[in-house]
Amino acid sequence: xxxxxxxxxxxxxxxxxxxxxxxxxxxxxxxxxxxxxxxxxxxxxxxxxxxxxxxxxxxxxxxxxxxxxxxxxxxxxxxxxxxxxxxxxxxxxxxxxxxxxxxxxxxxxxxxxxxxxxxxxxxxxxxxxxxxxxxxxxxxxxxxxxxxxxxxxxxxxxxxxxxxxxxxxxxxxxxxxxxxxxxxxxxxxxxxxxxxxxxxxxxxxxxxxxxxxxxxxxxxxxxxxxxxxxxxxxxxxxxxxxxxxxxxxxxxxxxxxxxxxxxxxxxxxxxxxxxxxxxxxxxxxxxxxx
Numbered sequence: 001x002x003x004x005x006x007x008x009x010x011x012x013x014x015x016x017x018x019x020x021x022x023x024x025x026x027x028x029x030x031x032x033x034x035x036x037x038x039x040x041x042x043x044x045x046x047x048x049x050x051x052x053x054x055x056x057x058x059x060x061x062x063x064x065x066x067x068x069x070x071x072x073x074x075x076x077x078x079x080x081x082x083x084x085x086x087x088x089x090x091x092x093x094x095x096x097x098x099x100x101x102x103x104x105x106x107x108x109x110x111x112x113x114x115x116x117x118x119x120x121x122x123x124x125x126x127x128x129x130x131x132x133x134x135x136x137x138x139x140x141x142x143x144x145x146x147x148x149x150x151x152x153x154x155x156x157x158x159x160x161x162x163x164x165x166x167x168x169x170x171x172x173x174x175x176x177x178x179x180x181x182x183x184x185x186x187x188x189x190x191x192x193x194x195x196x197x198x199x200x201x202x203x204x205x206x207x208x209x210x211x212x213x214x215x216x217x218x219x220x221x222x223x224x225x226x227x228x229x230x231x232x233x234x235x236x237x238x239x240x241x242x243x244x245x246x247x248x249x250x251x252x253x254x255x256x257x258x259x260x261x262x263x264x265x266x267x268x269x270x271x272x273x274x275x276x277x278x279x280x281x282x283x284x285x286x287x288x289x290x
Contacts, residue, residue: 009236013283016232017244019225024251026221028259030089033213035204039086040196045214047078048189050223054182062175062183069171070183076164077226078188083195084157091150107162108238115166124239127281131246134274137267165242168233177234181227240286246275 034042062070109125112118173180206214232241250272 012232012235013240013244015228016236016241017247019229019232020245020248021251022220022225024248025255026085026217027089027252028255029213029217030086032260033209035206035210037090038196038200038203039090040083040192041200041203042086042214042217043082044189044192044196046217046222047082047185047192050218050226051078051182051185051187051189054178054223055186058176058179058182060176060179066173066175069167069173071187073164073168073171074184074187075191076160077168078184079191081157081160081164082188083192084153084160087153088150088157091147092154107159108166108242111163111166112238124243124282124285127278127285128239128243131243131275131278131282134271134278135246135249137271137274161245162242165233165238168230169238177231178227181223181230184230185222185226237286240283243279243282243286246279250275 030042109128175183229241232244253268253272
């Protein structure tokens with residue numbers, strides 16, 4: 001694994017950042033293009049086809065204890081997280097779900113402290129807190145609707161993603177990144193299938209726009225984005241990777257402004273700059289030579 005002190009680390013950061021930027025479009029695609037009230041079906045369609053495609057193309061089988069760990073990672077990174085993500089996306093306005101998810105870097109720092117008995121980098125910790133405050137300034141307002149189920153889903157999803165990212169890094173594997181991505185998407189999709197069948201109404205006949213939206217979520221939002229995400233986890237620190245997750249609500253805000261005419265006030269711009277500053281500081285603090 002490349003050392004964080006090597007020069008290519010910023011290239012790894014940029015490639016990893018593409019994943020949450022793509023995920024930031026999930027909210028506008030879900031609210032504007034998908035059939036309503038089918039969160040688990042959306043999560044299933046996003047994950048299962050992409051995972052099946054990768055597994056069939058690569059034909060790489062996990063070995064030994066990789067199977068048990070793969071089940072745990074698939075549940076945390078894909079099955080549970082994606083289901084909760086779409087529940088929040090359907091119930092919360094704009095990128096509000098991602099504001100709650102902005103606590104992920106802090107959760108990872110808590111895991112590192114509690115399990116590995118290592119103190120988190122103070123600069124990264126304070127910068128992550130600054131990012132959470134910046135997201136709150138950027139997206140929250142007196143008119144914000146705090147739908148309880150949506151907020152609970154966003155919180156639980158953030159915890160799952162934090163734990164999954166931490167364990168993916170801790171449980172090092174010799175599996176190629178694409179194979180690891182494919183098996184997690186496949187297993188997570190299979191976990192979502194019975195939930196979607198029981199909890200969601202059947203899909204109506206899809207028009208072309210809806211079909212293309214589902215295809216985008218699967219190809220770009222699952223296959224491409226998760227491959228970049230797991231590649232980043234293997235090369236960067238977990239805190240650095242999860243701080244890039246703040247780009248998800250940032251993308252959601254920009255898309256809402258550009259496509260839906262949602263206003264971005266002067267105060268919101270301050271929040272935006274705080275988030276960008278937080279991301280840059282965490283990357284520098286987490287990946288600098290020690």
